[in-house]
Amino acid sequence: MKESSKRRQIEIVGIVFLMMILGLVVTRVLSEGIFSNKLGINLAVVGNRGSALLVLRPDEDILGWVNLPEKLKIKIYNSQAQYPIGSLWDYGVSEKHPYEIFEKSLGLSMGVAVSRTIKVPGEVSVEEVLASLHKINLRTNLSVRDRFLIRKYLDDAVSSKKVLEMDIPNNAMEKITEPDGKEFLVFNSIISLWTKNKFLLESILNENCDATINNLSGLSGLGTLVSRQMEAAGIRVVEVKTDPTQDLSGNGCIFVSWGSYPNTEKFLLQQLNCEQRQPNIESDNRGVELWLK
Numbered sequence: 001m002k003e004s005s006k007r008r009q010i011e012i013v014g015i016v017f018l019m020m021i022l023g024l025v026v027t028r029v030l031s032e033g034i035f036s037n038k039l040g041i042n043l044a045v046v047g048n049r050g051s052a053l054l055v056l057r058p059d060e061d062i063l064g065w066v067n068l069p070e071k072l073k074i075k076i077y078n079s080q081a082q083y084p085i086g087s088l089w090d091y092g093v094s095e096k097h098p099y100e101i102f103e104k105s106l107g108l109s110m111g112v113a114v115s116r117t118i119k120v121p122g123e124v125s126v127e128e129v130l131a132s133l134h135k136i137n138l139r140t141n142l143s144v145r146d147r148f149l150i151r152k153y154l155d156d157a158v159s160s161k162k163v164l165e166m167d168i169p170n171n172a173m174e175k176i177t178e179p180d181g182k183e184f185l186v187f188n189s190i191i192s193l194w195t196k197n198k199f200l201l202e203s204i205l206n207e208n209c210d211a212t213i214n215n216l217s218g219l220s221g222l223g224t225l226v227s228r229q230m231e232a233a234g235i236r237v238v239e240v241k242t243d244p245t246q247d248l249s250g251n252g253c254i255f256v257s258w259g260s261y262p263n264t265e266k267f268l269l270q271q272l273n274c275e276q277r278q279p280n281i282e283s284d285n286r287g288v289e290l291w292l293k
Contacts, residue, residue, distance in 0.1 A: 033145035034270035038203040044117040047124035063157040064166045073184040077104040111192040111228030113271040195232040203263040205234035210287035212239040258285040
């Protein structure tokens with residue numbers, strides 16, 4: 001009798017423990033994500049035919065759709081190679097980093113922060129994204145929380161016919177001819193002017209944050225490319241430099257904030273995947289200092 005009672009107590013404790021673990025897992029899954037009404041998201045959409053950029057800005061009531069030309073060539077980040085946009089995903093798969101390669105390569109080329117990617121079957125369209133977000137076998141790096149919130153926003157916007165077609169202007173691309181005679185398109189400097197007009201975030205612009213970038217990555221021009229991504233979101237970059245005398249430990253994108261810029265900090269953390277460090281000295285500086293390493 002005592003053994004049976006003891007065994008039952010152990011079973012109850014085990015069940016409670018498992019329920020606590022399950023609760024923590026569910027809480028973490030539902031809380032993780034980067035999509036918010038203030039900052040929205042720029043979502044790369046890759047199909048079996050075609051690619052596009054889905055621009056979500058709930059607070060500004062914007063749902064934008066940017067079709068990427070099939071003949072567009074994109075420079076691979078961290079490399080001198082260029083790939084047609086239709087082959088970029090497959091190249092990323094071959095390198096075992098399809099999301100990172102697609103997002104960084106497209107984002108740096110366009111001058112916008114591309115934060116997540118979704119791979120849909122067939123041709124790319126807003127309707128296809130909406131129909132795919134709930135599928136278990138969907139290829140995406142969106143969290144469960146973000147998939148739910150984005151699908152809800154898309155459903156409302158598509159039903160209200162609020163989709164804004166954002167066509168890339170012809171003068172933002174140049175035609176090039178390969179040695180084999182094939183013609184492609186590449187972005188020129190005008191694309192950064194267009195993105196500053198179309199991808200601005202009011203919540204960041206209103207914080208009036210100045211930023212400096214110290215490019216210690218060894219990759220020439222990376223500081224300028226990242227500055228365009230930041231300026232398109234509404235951060236004013238006042239200086240891009242390469243100064244090894246002003247260094248800190250670590251790798252990747254690291255920043256220090258001098259002041260209160262919650263939306264700017266959230267953008268850098270979640271959409272540019274930067275790491276935030278706390279200032280180790282008191283200073284009258286204002287704005288953000290960012291290192292690329």
